[in-house]
Amino acid sequence: MVTAYALQVLRGIRSLPADLAAVVVFVGVTNVTVLAPIIRDTPVRVIVGLPFVLFIPGYAFIAALFPEAGESPAQSGEAETEQGLRDRVDDRGIDGIERVALSFGLSIAVVPLIGLVLNFTPWGIRLVPILLSISGFVLIATAVAAIRRWELPADERFEVPYRSWGDTVREELFAPDDRADAALNVLLVLSVVAAVSSVGYAVAVPQQGEQFSELYLLTEDDDGELVADGYPTEFTRGESRELIVGVTNQEHRPTNYTLLVQTHRVQIADNSTTITESESLRRFDLSLAHNETWHRPHAVAPTMEGQNLRLTYLLYKGEPPARTTPETAYRENHLWINVTR
Structure with missing residues (x-):
């Protein structure tokens, strides 16, 4: 049928x-x-x-x-x-x-x-x-x-008029009136071939755009949609709050990443920030193809107490160095939080 x-x-x-x-x-x-x-x-x-x-x-x-x-x-x-x-x-x-x-x-x-x-x-x-x-x-x-x-x-x-077009093309290419017309016809054909080849090459081999990776934090609203808003800022020691971290690969090649979640106690003086105490919370190892996005809901439960602590996400290509700070990370994102007993 x-x-x-x-x-x-x-x-x-x-x-x-x-x-x-x-x-x-x-x-x-x-x-x-x-x-x-x-x-x-x-x-x-x-x-x-x-x-x-x-x-x-x-x-x-x-x-x-x-x-x-x-x-x-x-x-x-x-x-x-x-x-x-x-x-x-x-x-x-x-x-x-x-x-x-x-x-x-x-x-x-x-x-x-x-x-x-x-x-x-x-x-x-x-x-x-x-x-x-x-x-x-x-x-x-x-x-x-x-x-x-x-x-x-x-x-x-x-x-x-396909036939008349074909007859005209054959006549112009193979039976020109003089040598000048023949030369012009050959030049026209070569120009068309060059233009088509250039367009085809540009489409088949596009230039690579800027290479970068995205790191972002999301939460889930009342409708179940992921939004970049409503982040938790008040934590109780030992109790967890959920966040969603996302990574998108725009490097134009498969890339391995290491994502570290840390809590920092910092001291700010003279427009500079110094980490005085650090706590490691989570580590994620991921491998993404080009244009691939990775989302991971995870629970955050800081044990470090204090006001204006920095919940920091550090993204590295491959393995991280021995000293992991926002300055050594490829991408960094953070929230300012308060942790009480």
């Missing part, structure tokens, strides 16, 4: 005009590329996703608005006044160059509007809702475009 349905879909796509069938196929390829477990982590996702966002929605919309074939401005021969331009568009539709230009412009207008609508829905602006919404818009516009073209006489329907 699934095979029969797939064959029916393929027959339906085959009956579409070539450009609209290509749009439908491109939508399917984009969905597979973005959602497939292995392919979605490769540069292919960016290469396919850019035209899907910047060109395809506008092209499908333009195809639905203007199903008829058009003439170029040179063919129409009318004066480019405002009234003349309006009459020319009404009489001849729009040509291929105008379709391409309007496709980019309308895509840039339509996609943000779809995101704005999603922002007011329970799904929000997330990858899957945006992908499905744009795909649905493109498929609906493509269906309308196909129906409107089929309603026109065959000689008035818009068709992408």
Whole structure:
């Protein structure tokens, strides 16, 4: 049954005009590329996703608005006044160059509007809702475009002139009028190849951004959400309070970390802080891949008594040194707490 349905879909796509069938196929390829477990982590996702966002929605919309074939401005021969331009568009539709230009412009207008609508829905602006919404818009516009073209006489329907383009390219490349045209054609081909290669290299081998790691403390609010607020500051000796510590690896490589939790009694004088007593509470050893985040709820139970003690989290790459202080740590975070009997 699934095979029969797939064959029916393929027959339906085959009956579409070539450009609209290509749009439908491109939508399917984009969905597979973005959602497939292995392919979605490769540069292919960016290469396919850019035209899907910047060109395809506008092209499908333009195809639905203007199903008829058009003439170029040179063919129409009318004066480019405002009234003349309006009459020319009404009489001849729009040509291929105008379709391409309007496709980019309308895509840039339509996609943000779809995101704005999603922002007011329970799904929000997330990858899957945006992908499905744009795909649905493109498929609906493509269906309308196909129906409107089929309603026109065959000689008035818009068709992408693939054959004439191919004949023109072959003639210009292999049968130029003179040597100057041949040299220009070769230079044009080399320029296009160089531009495509540069873009492909930039997508396949992106420059690494800044390398860093994040260390932060969180608590859980009444709704069960993790927030950077409401930290405990009053402790009773021997009784524990819960905190959540988080580490995110943005080093562009797998990294091993050591996280130490300590209580410090400090003396502040002349804008300098000196640790007079230190107490070790917890140690965490973790290994994170690039862009991986680690959260750990843990109980904190200081035994050192006093006012304005510093509950300190020290993050090190690899093993920590013999002297562990905020100055020797790669990342440091702390809370000021009071501990009573």
